[in-house]
Amino acid sequence: MSEEAPLVLIVEDEPDLADLYAAWLSSDYRVRTAYGGQEALDELDEEIDIVLLDRRMPGVSGDEVLEEIRGRGLDCRIAMVTAVEPDFDIVEMGFDDYLVKPVAKEELYETVESLLTRSSYDEGVQKLYALASKKALLESEKGSAELEDSKEYQQLERELEQLRSELGETLDSFGDHEEFVGVFRDLERDADVDPFEE
Template sequence: MTEGTDDDGGTNEPTAGGPSHVLVVEDDPDTRDLYADCLVDAYDVTAVATGEAAVAALDDSVDVVLLDRRMPDLHGDDVLELIRESGVDVRVAVVTGVDADLDLVGLSVDAYVEKPVGSGELRETVDRLVRVGRYDDRVRRYCAATQKLAALDDAPSVSDHDAAYRELVRRRETLERGIDDLRGALDAADYELLFRGIGGDGASDAAPPASDDLPV
């Protein structure tokens, strides 16, 4: 995700590296411009008209993809598959006029929004995916820092007075504060999105965990 530095402790505000990056994939020019105009005041927006252009524009700077499901070149489902195969850590919301059906079960999407969609709903969807993505990303980096410190604590050649060791401790503490800030910004729907994969079937029937049960 686009976080600027490992030490970013913000919530849903632009980071030191700039605002989050949204890729809008929509073949209708009026709809594409409408989505971009709705988001451009808070996010960096790249808007493209085809699935091929979407795949070409995808890189690690992209945080959220708004993906039309029906496009003239590549079908949105094919674009989604290519996005997941790319290995880019990105949240994807399908925004489409196609009614949801059971085929949705097999789609690796984070949100499914049916057209017509108002600017408020669109913005809320992106905001939520950004919040959840930042929390998820920061938890992974916090766990990585914790594991590194545990390994270094067992290394006889490493002193806790070493500059690199102290820097890692500081980074973990900063990440922990950032997790606390983000956790306070999450609501029940955010928790549901974060833990949707628990159980192994891509969705969870369990109630979202209380905030005290989340990583700190």
């Protein structure tokens, strides 16, 4: 990132809500707003650090915007900020975090901060965080029987296990385990079990 403040793109088809998010963040970040999916596609460029993306929008949906961002290979972190309750389809989606509306100012701000912190880590650690976020989210929304019956959830657990194994040395390089745990503190709020433990 440059010396300029990080740039956050807010994609939300309710203008009042998009403007509220922008007001919350504008004291510390540069902010762009897009009041729909097509407008978001027009705004996408290499300068964007964080995208806060609504899922359910008329015309071009948030899911389609997400696919386009990843398809273009843009190096930005993405949080879905949506009223759509998460289901097992999120396992295959390329977002980094998922917030269910209504979202408080502090939660939104902490999410942006967390995503920026994660941007400084290598791709493997970023992927680990994204997978663990999905696991924690599903565990907070679904019952144990649903989780056990879900092929998507089982695949997610296998991917996490494999990635943990591959990243063993990288994770060990965090000098202080507390530093590493701090990076993932928001997950601990949502899950009873640390998703990074073997």
